[in-house]
Amino acid sequence: MRVRVLGSAAGGGFPQWNCSCAGCTAARDGSATPRTQSSIAVTADDDRWFLVNASPDVRQQMTACPGLHPRDGRATPLGAILLTDAEIDHTLGLMLLREGRGVTVHATAATEATLRRGTGFLTTLERYCPVEVVPVEPGVPHALTADLSYTAIDLPTGKEPRFAEVGSADDPGRVVGYRFHDRRTGGTVVYAPGVADFAPLLDACDGASCLLVDGTTFHDDELVRLGLGTKTARDMGHVSLDGPGGTLERLATLPVERRVLVHINNSNPILLEDSPERAVVEKAGVEIGTDELEIEA
Numbered sequence: 001m002r003v004r005v006l007g008s009a010a011g012g013g014f015p016q017w018n019c020s021c022a023g024c025t026a027a028r029d030g031s032a033t034p035r036t037q038s039s040i041a042v043t044a045d046d047d048r049w050f051l052v053n054a055s056p057d058v059r060q061q062m063t064a065c066p067g068l069h070p071r072d073g074r075a076t077p078l079g080a081i082l083l084t085d086a087e088i089d090h091t092l093g094l095m096l097l098r099e100g101r102g103v104t105v106h107a108t109a110a111t112e113a114t115l116r117r118g119t120g121f122l123t124t125l126e127r128y129c130p131v132e133v134v135p136v137e138p139g140v141p142h143a144l145t146a147d148l149s150y151t152a153i154d155l156p157t158g159k160e161p162r163f164a165e166v167g168s169a170d171d172p173g174r175v176v177g178y179r180f181h182d183r184r185t186g187g188t189v190v191y192a193p194g195v196a197d198f199a200p201l202l203d204a205c206d207g208a209s210c211l212l213v214d215g216t217t218f219h220d221d222e223l224v225r226l227g228l229g230t231k232t233a234r235d236m237g238h239v240s241l242d243g244p245g246g247t248l249e250r251l252a253t254l255p256v257e258r259r260v261l262v263h264i265n266n267s268n269p270i271l272l273e274d275s276p277e278r279a280v281v282e283k284a285g286v287e288i289g290t291d292e293l294e295i296e297a
């Protein structure tokens, strides 16, 4: 299979429109590489492609990915969109796909509920084009093509939902990751852009050659330190890279050859080329994902 990182930044992108932190300033003046918002594309045959999440930058991301360009008029190689959750940065792009002949969305019951009765994105999209929702059940393998399949991994956050009227913090499937398997090559890749607890990932990474994982913040209190916000990474449902029990420590124990950070927030100092934090990540043998990075497995 081929996995392409369409966007490696967290919500807001890099630079974020209203931010003048050191990273966002560097991304504007050309001393750091700009990044679009979090999403990947997966294919096992270079013919049908599957997106995981539809970011607000999906149009730009598809333009930059030749495999996703339309063929024969308005036929498109886009097979379906698999959702990890109902966050705006992962689902707003669904609105931009409304010109299609139809959109197939794979979502857990919790994500579908938020997209219908919370943000209303699915309800709105259905007014523009046919929408098929395929239920995602964590732990149950699902075939996308003859060779490509996925198994969703439930990744509980404990975070109170923004739309409390739709569900509660403990509902299963509010955040999932995906383990992709290619039967023809035997390759396995795991994508988990939102991780609050590494325990469910241990089994899911068994036999995987690559893990694309949550690199949102370096420090748990990064946004507070920089005066950019009041929430810690943990408050937002993410484990930070640094510190005891942090992502770098957990990644060192995972039996995966290649570990790539994605969903990197613009506040994260690893986005600055010469930062000590970036050196710490590189020394740990962990890759910092970039837009357009492709992985074969």
Ligand SMILES: [Zn+2]
Residues within 6 Å of the ligand: 016, 019, 020, 021, 022, 023, 024, 025, 266, 267
């Ligand atoms: Zn910033």
